Amino acid sequence: MVDMGVLMGTIRRFGLVGPAYEIVAPAEAAASGEPQMRIHVLESDEHLDYPVSAILADPTDD
Template structure:
């Protein structure tokens, strides 16, 4: 990862949204490494309460919320 990018641990407890108009989610924890150098992150979708794994690379493309 580039030194300008936040570490997975630094993202825990922050809020983002799926695209500019999508639902908000909270980043809960960092998971294991995935193929291609990516990493799994555990998130909770605020609207539904659903928890799921989401790629760090996708999180970094989503806009911050709050």
């Protein structure tokens, strides 16, 4: 299990060339029970719930 607190404040990208997003807080689990985090997409200023499994697959934005 991932310590979600470690993810908060980090910046990642949707895939190798997608927009950057910041992980800002834990979110409610999806209907399937999958854990999610609230993210802030920097380019569009959107706030979304995004699955932790997808976050872990996305590269960090160094």
